[in-house]
Structures are given as structure tokens and as C-alpha cells.
Amino acid sequence: MPLILISCVFLFTGAVILLKERRSFLGGMILTFGGLSLSITLVLLGMEKISELSDSVSLVVLLIVYGFFPLLFFGICGYFIYNTRMMNTKEGRSATAKLSALLGINLTISVPAFIYLVVMGGNKIPYWLGAILIFILLCDLLFSFFFVCYLFYSWMYQMIPFTKKIDYIIVLGSGIRSEDVPPLLRSRLDKAIEYYHKNPEAKIVVSGGQGADEPVSEAFAMRKYLLSQNIPDEKILLEDQSTTTFENMTFSKNVILQDWQKKNHEPSIIFSTNNYHVLRGGLYARKAGLKAQGVGAPTALYFLPTALIREYIALLVLYKWFSIGIVLFSLFVIVISYLPI
Template sequence: MEFVILASCFIIIGMVVLLRERRSFFGGMSVAFGSIFLTLTLLSLLLVQIGEVSNKGSFIVLMIVYLLFPVLFLGVSIFFIVNTHIMNTKEGRSVTAKLSALLGLNLLIVVPAFFYLITIGSGEIHLVLFSAILFLILSDLLISFFFICYLFYSWMYQMIPIKKQIDYIIVLGSGIKSEEVPPLLKSRLDKAIEYYVKNSSSKIVVSGGQGADEPVSEAFAMKKYLLSQQIPEEKILVEDASTTTYENMKFSKKIIFEDWKNDKENPKILFSTNNYHVLRGALYARKAQLKAEGVGAPTALYFLPTALIREYIALLMLYKKFTISMIFLCLLMVILSALPI
């Protein structure tokens, strides 16, 4: 019951924060952590209740714990590993394409190692070595668990519908190889057009500079595509200096407020990107002090795992205090476990 109360506290605290600012990383992760922790706690209590009912109930619990859970875990790990092969086939070999396989292999090694470690205890290994290995494994597991929390928060953020009138739609750029927009960027533009049709008085801001390996700026290619879709040129604003998501938001904000003619109220702004990128885009919009909500275009299933892992790593780098707090928590747990009872 104590765990249920603790999980509920995380949910309540997170909800209070999100009601004030739905783009709060702390609030979203708090709700996600509490929800997942509460679900696991209630599931554990349910299994205990089933096991106490009868011998048949005990058998069911044993099948779930020792067969179903391991099979699901193995299936997820193998999916991540196989996904890298699919990425290499469809997108070409790259370092980021290997992130999915690294996660799958990491899970296959670290999770069994953790259970083995807590089974043998520190009796068979020198205490310092045991503590060091335990610290590394706990840090790995906690970061992996918060990846699940991040996925939940990202999904939760996008589930809230946007029904208000929109004045400006920012389209975040992505890499191009020619003046034609690739499928990933096209999906972002199509999502923006979808909202433009619903808000005929709005304007679209194409945001993206020119990389060293790009023939033109991303904004140029995006504008060219929008014109081909019969979007009037006067409805398109160009921001072609940005090189990061933060700069997308910062520079687009400047262009929007230079174009905005209403002194009585602020413009209502939306940004369009792919679904895996919406949450980080929203957090960067907040950092740029731009009040804007995001919508996500669908992404091919094979591309999602690698993209989501990459987004999560970027957020861990952005919120260094959160990452350091996780590491410190693991260190504290190891120190407490090493203390004599």
C-alpha cells in the first residue's frame, strides 16, 4: 500500500505542474513515472492475490512470472536488434541506426546481470567491486526505465487535441539532399497544410537553414513544396538561418512577431514536426519563451525506435540536472545497500 501512495503522490505532483505548464519536463516525467510505477505495483498485488487463491492460481502466477514476462522481454530486446538491420537496409548504414541494436543488446546483458548480482549478493565478490558493478547496472536500468517514462510522456503530450484558432504554423526542417523534400520532411509539411486548411487566415513559417552537405536551405525546399501545393506565397514566411531545433523556435518567434499586427493579443502558434520529435520541440519552444504547441506527423514504424532513442539521449543532455540526479540516486542506493544492517 505504501508503494501505491508513493506512486499516487508522483502523479498528483506531476499533474499540478502540468496544469500550470504542459511543456514541463519534470511534470511530465513525474506523471509518467508515477503511472508506470502504480501500474507495476497494482499488477504485483494482483498476482499475489491470484497466487493465494488456489494451487491453480499459483500455477498461473508462475507461468506469468517465469514464462510470459521473460518471453515478452526477450521479444522486445530482439525487436530492437532486428530493427537496426531494417534501418540499415532502408536508410543506409549510420551510427544512429545502431542505437536500436545497442539498446536491445544492453537489455539482454544488464537485466539478467542485475538478477544474478542480487541473487549471489556481495559474499562471493569483493565489496568494492560488487558495489561498483551494482552502481553501473542500477544506473543503466534506471536510465532505461526512464526511457519508458519518456515514451509515455511523449505519447500523453500528443493525445491532447488542439482545437483553438491558429495564426501561425511553424514547420521544423530536417535534412535534405536536393531541392525536393524527402518523405520525412514532406509529412511535416502535409501536417502543416492540414491545419492551414482548417485555419485559412493563418500563415506558415518554414524554418531550417542550409547545412554543409545541403544544396539549398531546408526553408527554400519547404517553400517550393508548399507553392506546388497551391499555398499562396504571401502566406509563407521564410526562416532560413537556424541549424538546431532551439534556433528554429527562437528565429521563427522573431519573424512571427515582426509580422504580427495585433497589439492587443499574442498570436496563437502551432509547430509541425514528426511525432517522435514533438515533445522535444515543445520543450525547446518553452526554452525560447515561445508559446507554441506541437502536432506530429506519422513516422514509419521501422524508423521510430532509433528516432525515439536519439530524442531521449538529446533530452538527457538538455536536462543535465535530471540525469545527474538519476546517477546520484543510484549511488545512494548502492551506499545504503553496502551499509551493515
């Protein structure tokens, strides 16, 4: 019962924060943390009650807990490891392509090690070493659990439909190798075109500068593609100075404010990016003071695990206080668990 109450408090607190500002990273993580914790608690309590019905039912529950759940867990870890091989085959070898394998290997080791230390480790290793290992593994597992929370928050953020009339559509740039847009960037442009056809009075802001290894600016390549798709030139606004997502939002905001003629009310703005990037884009939009909702273009399934892990790491760096809070909470748990009071 206490766990249910605590989970409900987290769930309610997160909901209140998000009702006030749906682009709140803290609110989203609190809401999903409470929701997942409540779901897990209810499932465990339900299985406990069901197992009390009869010996045969109890046996089924044991098979699920000690058979199906571990099999599912190691299956997911195996998929993460295999995904790196798919990434290397389709996208070429890179450091980021190894992220999914690192996550899979990490979970395969850390979860069994944590369970072993909590259940058996106290009598097998020195007291101080057990405390250090538990602290490290607890930090690891909390960061992993909040990655799952991030996945749910990212999905929830994109589920709210945008039905208002749109005045501007910002397309966030990504890397290019020629004047032709690559598939990833093309999907963002196609999503923008989809919304443009529903809002023919809207203007499209193509946002992206020229990197050191890029022949032209991303905005130039995007404008060229839009023209090839019969989007009128006067409907395209260029922002070709940005090099980061935050600059995309900041500089695009300036371009829109200079173009906007109806000063009696604010323009309605959306931004188009890939689905895995929508949440971080929305958080950067908020940071830039831009009131804009994101829409996500589909991404190849093999690319999603690595992309989502990379996005999560970027958010942990952006919200350093959140990462520090996880570490301090883990330290607090170790102190009250291992030190005599």
C-alpha cells in the same frame, strides 16, 4: 502499501506541475514515473492475491511471471536488435542506426545481471566489486526505465487536441539533399497543410537554414513544395537562418512578431514536426519563450525506435541535472545498502 502511497505522491506531484506548465520535462517524467510504478505495483499485488486462491491459479501466475514476462522482455530486446538491420537496409549504415541494437543488447545483459547480483551475487564476488557492479547496473536500469517514462510522456503530450483558431503554423526543417523535400520533411509539410486548410487565414512559417552539404536552405525547399501544393506565396513566411531546433523556435518567433499586426493579443501558434520530435520541440519552444503546441506527422514504424532513442539522449544532454540526479540517486542507494550505519 508504502509503494502505492509513494507512487501516488509522484503521480499527484507530476500532475500539479503539468497543470501549471504542460511542457515541463520534470513534471512529465515525475507523472509517468508515478503512473508506471503504481501500475506495476498494483499488477504484482493483484497477482499475489490471485495466486492465494488455489494451487492451480498459483501455477498460472508462476507461468506468467517466469514464462510470459521473460519471453515478452527478450522478444522486445530481440526486436530492438533486429530493428538496426531494418534501418541499415532502408536508410543505409550509420552510427545512429545502431542505437536500437545497442539498447536491445544492453537490456539483454543488464537486467539478468542485476537480478543475479541482487539475488545470488553477494556470496559469489568480493563485497566492493558487488557494490560497484550494482551501482553501474542500477544507473543503467534507471536510465532505461525513464526511457519508458519518456515514451509515455511523449505520447501523452501529443494526445491533447488543438482546437483553437490558428494564426501561424511553424514547420521545422530537417536535412535535404536537393531542392526537393525528402519524405520525412514532406510529412511535416503535409501535416501543416492539413491544419492550414482548417485555418485558411493562417500563415505558414518554413524554418530551416542551409547546411554545409545542402544545395539550398531547408526553408527554400519547403516553400517550393508548399507552392506546388497551391499554398499562396503571401501565406508563406521564410526563416532560413536556423541550424538547430532551438534556433528554429527563436528565429521563427522573431519572424512571427514582426509579421503579427494585432498587437492587442498574442497570436495562436502551432509547430509541425514528426511525432517522435514533438515533445523535444515543445520543450525548446518553451525555452525560446514561444507559446506553441506541437502537432506530429506520422513516421515509418521501422524508423521510430532509433529516432526515439536519439531524442531521449538529446533530452538527457539538454537536462543534465536530470541525468546527474539519476546517478546520485543510484549512489545513495548503494551507500545506504552496502555501508554499515
